[in-house]
Amino acid sequence: MTTAAAITREECRTRLATIAGAERVVSTGETVTVAASDVEQIAEILRFANSNGIAVTPCGSGTKQSWGNAVEAGILLDLSRMNKLREHAWQDMTCTVEAGCTWTVMQAELAHHGQMVALDPLWPERATVGGIVAANDGGCLRLKYGSLRDLIIGMTVVLADGTIAKTGGKVVKNVAGYDLHKLMTGSFGTLGVISEVNFRLHPLESNTQTWTAVAPEPFQFEHALRGLLDSQLTPSSVQLRLSETECELDIKISAPAECMDEHSAKLSKICGVMELSPSDETVWQARQELHDTANAVVLKISTLPNDLCLLCSELQDWSAKKGMEIAVVAQANGLVTAALKTAPDAAIALIHHLRERLRNAGGSVVALQVPSPLRSTLDVWGCESNALPLMKEIKRRFDPNRILNPGRFVGNI
């Protein structure tokens, strides 16, 4: 347990029970799990941890706890009880939701008024708002609706010293003060504990159609993909799926029913000789299926959109040459998920190769899911930014005692 010598695990447990109630505190091994029920409890727990130098890992349902460097937390701060949609101002197209609310529950509530947060994260039935934001997760909808950070208009955060801070607001247009919520999005719980998030909302996609084309290798999609992204069609999602033997291109369009035939015709024209067949929504589960692959190393690769087909071809070649099982889902915006089933050394070699290859274009490779033996030997983040010292200084200012997920993020922040 990474507590200061001055406090025992039992003392820690007792103090947490005083804050949150004995029934909300559980000890497992060296970690004490405490379930907070409101933002004041979070603040009190953090003040206690901060003054005693106890490492804290915030946690929703734990779907992404294996991402990033391993942390030995003294306290696992469970936010799953803070699970309410606090406000849905549907006419203003905004909502306020607690961090422990699962994505599906939130979306179901918003759907009563035909609205949604326009993001498709992994494991939506289990993943919570706070975890999704902290890990900056999102899927194919990003092509049309932008990134998670652009959907967040405000946030409540608790800092390591227990300060409760609000940032942004509940209006979609707002340039007052710094956008702290942008800093928090994707910071993996290293700067503060997100307790509440304000989102801007979009209308539900009520009428959608997905088409799929199949080809033996990714290069055959290059012309279609370029044409599609350079067209005036505005697809909701576009992805390439790649296995050892074949490649598929999925395209989803949302439009009024009376326009769908016209869009379909335009799509066929763009795709030329490629044959498009209607397919069902399950193809958009592909990214999650890669993450669910047992014992796989799962990479998040970021490249330029125009590089996608080439990169996929290279991965296919690499797979053939090295006898490595590689499955890929590449979003049209350049974000690629790759699941590798291979020996640790071979995975590391590929990761190094890809980082070298992508360096000039500013691309990156993050090893999101890594089997335990590999996690300690691999730099999972591969952050080469010359702003890393600045990031470390921000961490130092926000969390001088290094209690919030210490070591988990880039540069062991």
Next chain:
Amino acid sequence: MLPQGHIEELRAAVGTDGLITGESQLQTYECDGLTNFRVMPGAVVLPRTAAEVQAVVRVCARHKIPFVSRGAGTGLSGGALPSAGGVVISLARMNRILEVNIADKYVVVEPGVINAHVTQRVAPQGYFYAPDPSSQSVCTIGGNVAENSGGAHCLKYGFTVTHTLALEVVLPNGEIVQLGSPTLDAPGYDLAGVFVGSEGTLGVTTKVTLRIVKRPEVVQTLLAAFDSPQAAGQTVSDIIAARMLPSALEIMDTLAIEAAEAAVHANYPMCGGLLLVELDGPGSEVDALMRQVLEICRNNGAQETRLAQSEAERMLVWKGRKAAFAAMGRISPNYIVQDGVIPRTALPRVLSEIDRMATAVGLRVANVFHAGDGNLHPLVLYDRSIDGQEEKALDLSYRILHLCVDNGGSITGEHGVGKEKQEALGYMFSEPDLDTMQLIRCAFDPANISNPDKVFPRTRLCGDKPGPYTPHPLETAGIAEIF
């Protein structure tokens, strides 16, 4: 005044032709678009490269000289106001478009590039740069980054931050860092996201990678005349409830219409509330949605609807809307431009309350607003020659900001906090919120030399109020419209 030794160090950094120290020339830089605040800088430098910016900032860091970077100086909150005796870093000479990458949909520009020039450069390939502040024909990308500029179309397309992929920044200690990347989700904190909109308080931008967007197949613009802004506002709510996301939704009240008509003869229908709806996208979708919009307008009692029939007509509609601020001079000797945001649903009660507050002090307020995102621009009209009226107008303008906050909104949607609204920021955020923002500030700029005394509230001093509107020289010259 800067010591001669510091001046010489600055000269060494940018050369003699990149340094201004003469008093009459320095006066050009003593204010930005908020012209009632004026402070004389100690020197102005005009670097041509990031290395020169770095050299200047290093001089400032060495001697703890406050500096502020500046583009075209069109900002309306005093963000580019110099510190007394400090250095102004004008980025006007760093105005090259360095790279255009259509396949990957980005451009790389220097900070002094004018906003509209980005679109001009990529228009032949069918692309545009989406953020369109009304001063876009003169304002620069560096300034847009500092203020996180929006414009009439940000309801659909987002703000500068939405379109900024990467930045090269000279930190206040003189180091050059790259924030973000042309590719998405570079590992690490989203420092580009934090830097955009930080109003020059975190460093100096020297290069910006911007996302460009494919121009939509069709754009349609509709004018709908209603009895009142409230009826127009209800129509906006109904359009949103019908699951549409127009690219622009603008409302003008009678006073604003009168002023715009007097200024540019946009041929607007005279009414209590004029709604402008713009839809864009694939042609068949826009046609289908516009039919719905027309029906919603009729259901809300629109007296008249008018769809622009040509690009020229569409441009005229926008010309009237964009001229509305400057046009206030036609109906009032003096006026104050305000910028606040409210949740869209608060529109009827906030408009009524503004009306009540104005009536109570015997003043008129014209309303022009981006109704889609609740961004109000109340224009407080007054006559300075009438004893005490300016003070009343200033007070009213300030109370309107508080009204926005009281209704769950913000003190600024696009003009920024700058010098003008520092105290109002303290009304909107609590001390812990502001202290937390300061942690970021201190990590970037521990010496507090990058545009100090801006954004954050300080001890209230005499004259710490929003000022009356004075036309910017560019506006007077007829080369920019500002709202």
